[in-house]
Structures are given as structure tokens and as C-alpha cells.
Amino acid sequence: MEKTVKKxxxxxxxxxxxxxxxxxxxxxxxxxxxxxxxxxxxxxEGKDVQAFPMFGxxxxxxxxxxxxxxxxxxxxxxxxxYEPDCVVVLDPTLMSVVDVTKGLKExxxxxxxxxxxxxxxxxxxxxxxxxxxxxxxxxHGLGTKTNPIVNTAILGAYxxxxxxxxxxxxxxxxLQNAPRKKEENRKAAVEAYEKTRGE
Amino acid sequence: xxxxxxxGNMATALGAKLCRPDVIPAYPITPSTLxxxxxxxxxxxxxxxxxxxxxxxxxxxxxxxxxxxxxxxRVCTASASQGIALMSEMLFIAAGMRLPIVMAVxxxxxxxxxxxxxxxxxxxxxxxxxxxxFYAEKNxxxxxxxxxxxxxxxxxxxxxxxxxxxxxxxxxxTIEAVDVPDQKLVDEFxxxxxxxxRLDPEKPMTFGSFGTPEFYQEFKYxxxxxxxxxxxxxxxxxxxxxxxxxxxxxKITPYKCEDADVIILTMGSMSGTARAxxxxxxxxxxxxxxxxxxVYRPFPAKEIVELTKNAKVVAVLDRDISPGFxxxxxxxxxAAFVNEEKHPFITNYIIGLGGRxxxxxxxxxxxxxxxxxxxxxxxxxxxQWVNLNEEVL
Numbered sequence: 001m002e003k004t005v006k007k008x009x010x011x012x013x014x015x016x017x018x019x020x021x022x023x024x025x026x027x028x029x030x031x032x033x034x035x036x037x038x039x040x041x042x043x044x045e046g047k048d049v050q051a052f053p054m055f056g057x058x059x060x061x062x063x064x065x066x067x068x069x070x071x072x073x074x075x076x077x078x079x080x081x082y083e084p085d086c087v088v089v090l091d092p093t094l095m096s097v098v099d100v101t102k103g104l105k106e107x108x109x110x111x112x113x114x115x116x117x118x119x120x121x122x123x124x125x126x127x128x129x130x131x132x133x134x135x136x137x138x139x140h141g142l143g144t145k146t147n148p149i150v151n152t153a154i155l156g157a158y159x160x161x162x163x164x165x166x167x168x169x170x171x172x173x174x175l176q177n178a179p180r181k182k183e184e185n186r187k188a189a190v191e192a193y194e195k196t197r198g199e
Numbered sequence: 200x201x202x203x204x205x206x207g208n209m210a211t212a213l214g215a216k217l218c219r220p221d222v223i224p225a226y227p228i229t230p231s232t233l234x235x236x237x238x239x240x241x242x243x244x245x246x247x248x249x250x251x252x253x254x255x256x257x258x259x260x261x262x263x264x265x266x267x268x269x270x271x272x273r274v275c276t277a278s279a280s281q282g283i284a285l286m287s288e289m290l291f292i293a294a295g296m297r298l299p300i301v302m303a304v305x306x307x308x309x310x311x312x313x314x315x316x317x318x319x320x321x322x323x324x325x326x327x328x329x330x331x332x333f334y335a336e337k338n339x340x341x342x343x344x345x346x347x348x349x350x351x352x353x354x355x356x357x358x359x360x361x362x363x364x365x366x367x368x369x370x371x372x373t374i375e376a377v378d379v380p381d382q383k384l385v386d387e388f389x390x391x392x393x394x395x396x397r398l399d400p401e402k403p404m405t406f407g408s409f410g411t412p413e414f415y416q417e418f419k420y421x422x423x424x425x426x427x428x429x430x431x432x433x434x435x436x437x438x439x440x441x442x443x444x445x446x447x448x449x450k451i452t453p454y455k456c457e458d459a460d461v462i463i464l465t466m467g468s469m470s471g472t473a474r475a476x477x478x479x480x481x482x483x484x485x486x487x488x489x490x491x492x493x494v495y496r497p498f499p500a501k502e503i504v505e506l507t508k509n510a511k512v513v514a515v516l517d518r519d520i521s522p523g524f525x526x527x528x529x530x531x532x533x534a535a536f537v538n539e540e541k542h543p544f545i546t547n548y549i550i551g552l553g554g555r556x557x558x559x560x561x562x563x564x565x566x567x568x569x570x571x572x573x574x575x576x577x578x579x580x581x582x583q584w585v586n587l588n589e590e591v592l
Contacts (some may be wrong), residue, residue, distance in 0.1 A: 040204050043376050048373055055368040076471040078369050080556050
């Protein structure tokens with residue numbers, strides 16, 4: 001008897017008590033860097049962490065995903081993330097081509113880079129939070145008007161919406177990881193933290 | 200000691216840098232490319248005093264490694280998959296010339312079909328080249344095993360090259376927290392490489408010359424004896440490493456195996472998931488354990504027998520396949536038991552080829568198959584594939 005994919009039941013991560021995040025962006029937007037900075041921030045709070053890209057090839061502009069896993073205990077598992085506790089959407093135009101809520105836990109959280117009110121999103125599950133990270137990024141001179149770099153601002157929103165990584169830790173991790181415009185990136189995260197709206 | 204959150208490739212590059220290599224010939228290939236990138240950064244930033252040789256192929260990379268090592272340099276490189284297949288010819292020569300070269304590998308599947316993701320086929324296919332082989336479970340092990348590998352390889356009783364494998368993407372591209380040992384401690388642990396013989400224009404000498412039938416077999420015997428000697432050297436180096444850096448390594452590490460009816464044998468990154476699966480199944484009252492193989496060459500046959508002989512079933516997981524036989528590890532574990540009076544059933548599971556994710560429930564499925572064997576008292580199908588998608592077949 002061979003084992004088949006059809007019979008696959010994804011193991012529920014609640015049983016291991018860890019927190020898993022999936023980032024959706026486009027190649028070149030910095031989704032992997034966002035996952036890395038968040039992991040670093042959680043690590044400095046004493047948690048064990050993993051951060052990884054969607055395994056494979058990435059192209060500028062194409063939909064990409066990145067992942068972050070944290071736990072208060074050492075993390076043994078090396079599986080990919082199928083049932084995230086939280087989804088972060090760096091580019092809302094992706095939502096027409098990618099099912100961003102795929103596998104999201106029923107009580108999960110969705111953080112969307114959008115100027116809209118969270119109530120305007122009807123995703124069927126999860127609690128929606130919005131932040132206009134694009135506006136904040138442009139205001140702080142991150143990237144260009146047509147190609148703003150929103151990955152640090154969105155992490156401020158993550159801290160506010162999820163609350164399991166302090167904004168101070170995210171600021172510190174941004175200062176350590178941002179290759180340039182460190183202070184502008186830090187300020188963008190703080191401003192996003194203050195302006196995040198929830199359902 | 201500093202703690203960093205870094206990718207697996209950076210962990211092996213950092214491990215290499217701490218060993219102060221003199222020469223690093225390398226040709227980039229996914230998923231190992233970050234290794235030569237980091238090394239060239241270290242050199243450009245003045246953090247590493249070494250020569251990087253950019254070559255036109257992996258065959259040339261290994262050729263340059265051989266030349267530099269024969270001249271007395273401490274040498275490392277990195278590669279994967281097709282790159283290792285291309286350098287295969289030179290791998291035999293590095294081992295035959297008894298050169299302690301260390302290669303970081305991002306374990307990746309072989310074409311065709313072309314695939315950049317994880318399995319162990321690339322290094323397993325080179326198991327007879329005479330290189331030592333280490334497999335890491337996590338990035339920390341990747342860094343540590345680079346240092347350990349140099350220490351073992353340069354020991355006068357060994358003088359053989361080694362591969363340190365980290366799984367493609369699952370480790371090479373994944374960020375994890377890693378303790379970085381102090382340079383001073385690494386310098387104490389691994390002093391400068393002083394070969395007894397080296398290529399020197401002042402004192403001409405021939406390396407790797409013609410081995411006629413009168414001598415060839417003796418050369419091979421001595422090379423094989425050196426690999427045998429590596430067994431005790433590895434244990435000594437593991438012990439010394441623990442004393443110096445506090446982290447313990449074993450050729451094979453058991454987990455909850457004492458009273459286990461079923462023992463699952465793993466290599467590489469799947470070993471962590473195996474432990475999580477064992478914890479879950481133990482909570483459900485299932486008598487299951489797992490064993491992680493860190494050293495594949497020299498093959499720790501005695502240790503495997505000792506640790507698993509009291510189980511009813513040993514399920515051997517192979518992230519590789521020898522068509523017409525089964526998994527490599529399965530063959531070797533079976534051979535380890537063949538002259539024992541009493542031994543467990545030994546079964547084989549081909550799993551995670553070409554980057555197929557390995558899940559906790561896969562281990563649960565393997566446990567259930569193992570219980571079938573115990574109930575029936577015989578093995579109906581020794582080699583089984585895990586997670587085949589029947590819709591594609």
C-alpha cells in the first residue's frame with residue numbers, strides 16, 4: 001500500500017503551540033525581509049524562530065510568499081507552513097489572484113496594506129486589520145511613489161494587531177537589518193503601529 | 200559567543216570562515232550560491248585572509264581544491280546536485296591523494312526532471328568516492344560540522360576529505376538562531392594545518408602518480424583503513440568539541456528509543472520533525488522512537504545495531520533512491536544486521552524526493568505500517584514510497 005496525497009491530513013499546529021505567519025507580496029517588495037525582521041525581533045524577545053521564503057524561484061513582480069514561525073520552546077519541526085495563525089498582505093492587488101486566507105486558522109488575523117476600512121473586506125474568516133502602509137512608506141521616502149517599500153511599515157501593523165512581538169523589538173530589528181534609511185524605516189513602523197485599524 | 204539569526208548557507212560559510220581557510224575555489228549553484236557570495240564578502244571586507252578562485256565549472260573547482268590542498272593550503276568549497284555530479288571524477292582523486300578538503304553541500308535532487316529542491320541523491324551517489332559524509336539537522340549543526348570536519352580530516356590518522364550536507368532550502372534558505380563560537384576558541388580547537396607532505400618547488404615530489412597493479416590495491420587498502428580510523432577520530436573530536444563549545448554530537452543520536460517497538464531512522468532536516476512526531480505519538484501511548492544519523496561515512500554500523508537491536512521494526516527513511524534496489528541507507532542498515540543472531544524487521548520508506556515536504560503525519564503513517572508488520576509477523580513490501588500523488592501516476 002502506497003501512501004497518497006489524497007489521504008493527507010495536515011497536522012494541526014495548535015497541538016504544538018507555536019505561532020506561524022505567512023507574508024504575501026510580489027517579488028522585489030521585501031516579503032522575505034519582512035519575515036526575517038519579524039523573526040529577528042521575536043528572537044531578541046527570547047523566542048526560537050524560523051523564517052523562510054517560498055522554496056523555489058522568485059521573479060520581480062510575481063506573487064511570492066514568505067514565512068515566519070516562532071515558539072517559546074525550541075522549534076523542532078521543519079515542515080512548511082500550511083495553517084498560519086496570521087497572514088500579512090503587502091500588496092492588496094494580489095488578493096484577486098491569490099487566496100490569501102488559504103489555510104488560515106478560523107480565529108486567525110489578516111493584516112492588509114490598504115486605505116480601506118477593515119469592514120470593507122469580506123473574507124469569510126479571520127479578523128481583518130488594515131494599514132495604509134503605502135502612504136506611510138511614501139511619506140518617509142521609502143522606495144518610490146510607484147514602487148514604495150512597505151515591508152517595515154507593515155511590521156508596525158503586525159505588532160499592533162497581533163501583539164506577540166513588541167513594537168520596540170521590531171524597531172530594534174529594523175535598525176539592525178535595514179540596509180539603508182534605517183531611521184526612516186523605524187519611523188514608518190511606529191507610525192503604522194499607531195494608525196492600524198481593526199474590525 | 201554571539202547568537203545570530205542566519206540562513207543555513209551563511210552558517211556553513213561562517214563555519215568555514217572561522218576555520219581560516221587559505222584557498223576557496225568555488226562555482227555557484229542553487230541552493231549553495233550564498234556560500235561563495237559570503238566568502239567573497241568576507242575577503243572583500245578584510246574579515247578573511249584567503250584566496251578565492253573563480254573557476255569555469257565544478258570540475259575545475261574541485262581540481263583547484265586538489266592543487267591548493269596538495270600545496271599545503273587549508274581548502275574548502277561548496278556545491279550541490281549537478282555540480283557534485285560534474286566534479287565526481289575529481290572527488291575520487293581528492294580522496295585518493297588523501298587531501299583534507301571540506302565541502303559544504305546544499306543537498307539537492309538530480310535531473311531529470313530538473314529540480315532545485317531537497318533530497319540527498321547528490322551526496323549519496325558519491326558515497327564510494329572516499330569522502331567522509333556528515334548531514335546536518337539544523338543550521339547550528341551546519342556551522343559546527345564544518346569546524347568538526349576540518350579537525351577530523353586533518354588528523355594524521357585520517358587525511359581524507361569530507362562533505363557537510365545541509366538540506367536545500369529547508370536549511371540553506373531558512374533563517375534560524377545560531378550560536379557563533381568565538382574565533383579564539385576555534386583557533387585553539389583547530390590549529391593551523393601543517394601537512395607532513397606538500398607540493399614544494401624546493402623539494403619536488405609527485406602526488407597521485409601512476410599506481411600499477413603491484414601497488415594500487417595497497418593504496419586503496421590504506422585509504423580504506425584511514426576511513427576506518429576516522430571512526431575513533433570522529434568520536435574524539437565530538438568529545439573535544441563538546442568540552443570546548445558545549446554542544447554534543449554523536450554519529451547517531453537516539454530519541455525515546457529505550458522501550459520503542461518501532462524506531463524510525465532519519466538523516467538531515469527531517470530528523471527534527473521526526474522528534475516532534477515521536478512526541479505526539481508517545482502522548483497517544485505509542486511505543487515509538489527515532490534515531491538521527493549525522494555521520495553516513497564512515498557508516499556507523501555497530502552503533503546502529505547497538506541502538507536499535509531491541510526494537511521490533513526499524514523503519515529506514517531514505518531521501519534518495521537506487522532504482523532497482525531501494526534506498527541507500529536501507530541497504531546499509533540491513534547489511535549491518537545481517538550477521539546478528541536476532542534482529543528487528545527492517546523496512547524502507549522513500550520520502551521527500553525533490554523537495555516534497557515531510558510532515559508529522561508521514562511519520563504517523565510509517566508507524567502504522569510498522570505496526571502492520573508486527574501484527575502480521577512478516578514484511579510484505581520492504582520498500583514503500585511515502586506521499587505518492589496517484590493522480591499524477
